[in-house]
């Protein structure tokens with residue numbers, strides 16, 4: 001069912017491309033480019049008269065279907081980079097191209113559409129509404145837009161993260177690991193192309209954290225691109241690619257290295 005829906009969405013997306021872009025050769029070029037292309041991205045926060053450089057010139061390419069872990073000390077710019085990748089924020093300078101589309105020059109309404117259609121977010125603190133059931137929390141993500149079978153879609157997403165028997169429970173009646181699984185289900189219902197998780201295991205014990213990483217790994221093997229910010233090196237080496245940040249810059253990128261070589265590096 002889920003695969004069917006994704007196929008349908010891809011078809012709709014392709015139709016949109018065809019309608020918007022009659023230049024066939026340009027479509028071919030887009031297919032060959034990376035899904036995410038970040039070039040010399042800087043982000044400067046201004047607080048009164050003080051300028052805080054959160055990103056100091058980041059270059060990064062991520063292909064569709066990758067699983068990437070981002071590591072680095074607190075304050076190194078990881079969340080700022082995630083917010084830009086997720087189109088929640090825009091760079092001060094530099095370019096971000098997502099699926100061939102220049103994010104910097106697009107309108108707010110188009111940004112909202114991209115967030116809604118392509119990107120799923122998972123938060124460290126789950127961000128669930130405490131007084132309504134897991135099922136209602138997930139359904140709520142489908143309130144905007146013209147979704148058919150909201151209830152069934154939400155149920156399927158919860159089944160996918162192993163919560164078939166907990167759908168009627170409220171967040172306060174669930175463990176941290178279960179709440180985070182609801183958070184993942186909520187991100188999944190709109191069949192995102194990219195899942196962005198900013199320290200998804202940060203509030204969990206190691207066993208629950210491991211379960212969450214297993215689910216993210218499973219989603220990756222089903223074709224979703226997954227980008228995870230994490231502190232734990234042992235969790236990070238499960239990703240096929242580990243990026244380290246320091247002072248607003250990428251200081252290492254393991255693409256090409258094996259997990260074994262990485263462990264030696266640390």
Ligand code: ADP
Nearest residue numbers: 045047052054073074075076077078079080081
């Ligand atoms: P990380 O997620 O790696 O801990 P952040 O991206 O949250 O790092 O922050 C990077 C730097 O930018 C830090 O110095 C932080 O204090 C600053 N920063 C982040 N968000 C804001 C903001 N909204 N306003 C001002 N400064 C910010």
Ligand code: MG
Nearest residue numbers: 078079080198
């Ligand atoms: Mg952060």
